[in-house]
Amino acid sequence: MAASNTRTSTLMLRSAGRPPWYTPDGQNLPAYMIGIAGASASGKTSVARRIVESMDVPWVVIVSMDSFYRQLTPEESRQAFLNNHDFDHPSSYDYGTALAALEHLKQGLATQVSQYDFSTHSPSSESQYVYGASVIIVEGIFALYDPKLLAMMDVKIFVDTDSDVCLARRIRRDVAERGRDPLGVLQQYDRFVKPAFDGFVRPTMNNADIIIPRGLDNEVAIGLMIQHVQRRLDAHNAVLMRPALVRRFRDLPGAADSLLVLPQSNQVRAMRTILCDRTTPRADFIFYADRLSRLVIEHGLAQLALAEKAVETPTGCAYRGHAIAPAVTGVTVLRAGGVMEKALHSVVRPAHYGKILIVADPTSHEPRLHYARLPPAIAQHQVLLMDATITSGASAMMAIRICLDHGVPEQNIVFISLLATLQGPRAIHAAFPAVKIVVAILDPHVAGDDLLIRTGYGIFGDRYFGTEE
């Protein structure tokens, strides 16, 4: 039996912002999957952690095969409580569930990874939400057992630690950390652990690409392996999103088909003038940014197709109208997009809110995802994605990709902005043609490769929040 009931079997690790994980066409690149098998207490988890620490990958998830123990039959369950069930047998796992979850993760989709409750010997009713790992490490004694799982893995590692060392570690761990008595541990080892290793685990060594003798102590082998993986990942990340989008979409004629611009009424033009004026005091900037936000959000909501609905008025007449959208989620791209949340809040109730923090890398200006939190039922909602400005479209595409990865159909997304270039919406439209883009102001004059909108309002967030240099 592998673990106590308190052990977390899925571990998400984040060290920095996540660079784009998709192509400029908006298609997800598959996550890199590493399988690590080996005897119980051979040091699989330690090797996994060492890999994570040594590699320059910001978002990594370590999934333990322990998550995928199958539901026991009533008789098996009874035996399990008597410590008579063989959890070290390959039939103890639900490979179908493992395959489904790992396929999702590999495609870059938000995934609920099942959890196993060791106190009841059954799959827990709770699952763990995992999203955004560019590298997935699957570890467990049977990580290299199922052919379908093996087919998904980019590199397969077997940690071949001497069985004496494994047994010594196991006794120490189970006695010290789990309060078991040494004799019991030895009995279990003889009865289940050793036969399972010899009969089923050791043969999976043949499925490995790399065998690491002595586990964590083998720094040369681990170092070589990390180099190999790092090279493969660097090839993934070689494409820079912004320059690619600029090259492709800057000089095309016309506006994107999916782009809708607010009618340029007198009021909109006057508000634009106030926002673009460098001498506008901050209080006025905030007031008119809020007012324009509300107009563009109303315009965005007006794009939703709504079901027909007939009602009776107090005069006893019938009126044939439409029903309001049943569920609307506003997702703001922080920091500037957060400003528009207030406007949505004043027109839709109750709306749900998601937040995404995307920050431009200070040197490359490439978007980096730092944080995403979306309502669980977002896949069933109409989604209004909000950000103040669209320039290259790189950050908007990342935000849209996050919604798609959480199961939102493309046609349910309306992207709303105050100010946009022509090329940004073109890039978004090319990747995600069903996403509607609604903007208050269009500015075709983008000069230079820095993509700053010369006749815009400057850095929106700085002027709204008062954080100018």
Place this chain on the structure above:
Amino acid sequence: MSLSEQASGHPRLHQLPQTHQLKALMTIIRDRATKRGDFVFYSDRVIRLLVEEGLNYLPVVAKEVTTPMEVPFQGVAFEGRICGVSIMRAGESMEQGLRDVCTSVRIGKVLIQRDERTAQPKLYYSKLPRDISDRWVLLLDPMLATGGSASKCVEVLLEAGVREERILFINLICAPEGALAMLNKFSKMQIVTAEIDEGIDDRKFILPGLGDFGDRYFGTED
């Protein structure tokens, strides 16, 4: 051509864009089963759209500004001072919508009720900004049925020196006969509305309408 079609084709009657969204809002406020909290919330939302639309008929002048990127931008600035005038009591429900867009706007109030002896609308009270004759006026009353009170109010404004072409009558729902009567009587004023209905019944209620707006908004139904 029906009265409704005549009204909606009139060059001085401006209707909000008839989107699904607007229809959904109107469906809620017209539904007799709608609770007051929702009635107020969704009415306020339509009122905000009406005020924004109404302000678009005000003039602007060219203005050049310098952007934070140190580049000149040819824009426009608001031209002309405005005020609101609400017809008590229902028109007062629209004042906040105006204030949300035009902070510290001056607002005049007029009380007009039907004189039971003559069956004509009669002015009981009016308090208007002193310099109203220099201003554009957004006349606020949510329902335009026969246009009797609103016409009376326009007369009060004209007597106060307001120029007729500077009067914008903002309402949520209008009956075509009332709207056409007003536009014929006052040849320069404009009307901004959310929807044009079918007509009025013998009790002067708009059909299909939404009942008594003031009662539903202020919670004074029987």
